[in-house]
Amino acid sequence: QTTIFYPTYLCLVLDSVINKLIECSTNSFSPESVRLVGEAGFCSGRVEVKSNQSWASVCEADFDRQDAEVVCGELSCGAPAALQGGLYGEGEGQTWDKEFQCKGKESLLLDCDTSDRENNTCLPGNAVGLTCSEPDDVRLVGGDSRCAGGVEWYDQGEWRTVGAEDWEQEDVAAVVCRQMGCGSTVSVLPGNTTRGFGVDCDGDESALRECRRTYDLLPGLTVICSDLLVQPDIFLTDSMGGVSRGHQGPEMLWGHSFTITCSTQPQYPGGSFLLTFTGSKRTQTQPAVNHSAAFLFPAADDSHQGNYSCVYDYYVFSHNFSSESELLSLTITGN
Structure with missing residues (x-):
């Protein structure tokens, strides 16, 4: 039995090659072979295909809706929204010399069948432009x-x-x-x-x-x-029938009791609500019970007129988070 000793540098090279082969076998992504070129974002532009390490524009006559569906899917964009020649200008390089015949279900544009173009020219202004919808990806x-x-x-x-x-x-x-x-x-x-x-x-x-x-x-x-919490809601109620709807918001009769309630969606248990009032810079705080808190005002007077908002505070992921409601503008009338 003969033992063969390889130089250290050769072992390092072989190890690097093996690791790269393993990485390639576990990586299902393909190198970029199609792109949309223009000023309208990643999902809109002139269709270009990579050919012999250079990019080629695609002629409008060689491209249809099913081809567009494949391109949008390959780029992880939404469905095709617009398809038009000359929409995003002309490319400075060569023109793709094949006609695509996609069925719309292929994963990559270059997986589609192609055929030779009958006329080997593509008139100026006919480089196809494609707009895909923006996805939640x-x-x-x-x-x-x-x-x-x-x-x-x-x-x-x-x-x-x-x-x-x-x-x-x-x-x-x-x-x-x-x-x-x-x-x-x-x-x-x-x-x-x-x-x-x-x-x-x-x-x-x-x-x-x-x-x-x-x-x-x-x-x-x-x-x-930072915007971890959903926006809380704020609304006003009264048990004495003193509230009405005005042009600028709710109106409360002077001397009547009213309640401002803060609530939020059942996202996390607990937390607290801070009720802020811009009229006097007063604040009140209550713990959130069943995702809400009610702030009672026994008798309305002129000092209660102003803008109110609810701020929901919660400690999670080792950080304090807060979210503020829309403003409630309250007018006191009848004094």
Whole structure:
């Protein structure tokens, strides 16, 4: 039996190659082969296909609605909304010389059948422009709130975990919170044990789909955004029939008792409500019982006229969160 000793550097090279092969076998994403070029965002633009390491525009005559459905799906956008030649200008490079014959169910445009174009010219102004609808393709899961949890991206018919390098996590989180309308980032950490595909963001993108994919397998991100709590409701009631509806809001008769109630959806148990009053900068606080709190005023007088709002406070994920209701403008009449 003969033992063969390999140089150390060769072992390192072989180890690197093996790891790359494993990574490729577990990564189902394909390199970018189609894109939409223009100024209207990631899901709108001139259709271009990658051919021999360069990009080629597609002629309108070679592209139909079923082809558009495949492109929108491949880019993780919504259904096609507009399809028109010359909509996003002409490309400076070559023109794709095949006619696509997609059935609409293919995962990639280059998986579709093609045929030779009868006329090998594409007249100016006929480069096809496509607008796909904007999808809800990002979500946060496992955090009991749509604004907290593990980041997932809907891609090619399924939800996939998103990861990022340590120095990219803050930028990715900022984009996720912005896209979901959840305010700013409170915290981000690699809290998901599932490995996801890597994303590289600058931090100022409006949606995650505008970022770059790195195709690395990285620990999934857990993101907590500032707008964690839903907006509470505020409304006024009275037991003496003294309230009426005016042009600027509710009107209360002088001397009548009234109650301002704060409530929120059953998102978390407990918490507290702070009732603020701009007329005198007074505040009152009550614990939330069954997701609401009632503030009683025994007799209305001129000092009660002004704007009220409810602020719901809750401590979760090691942070204090708050959400404020719309203003209730109260007028006192009849004095």
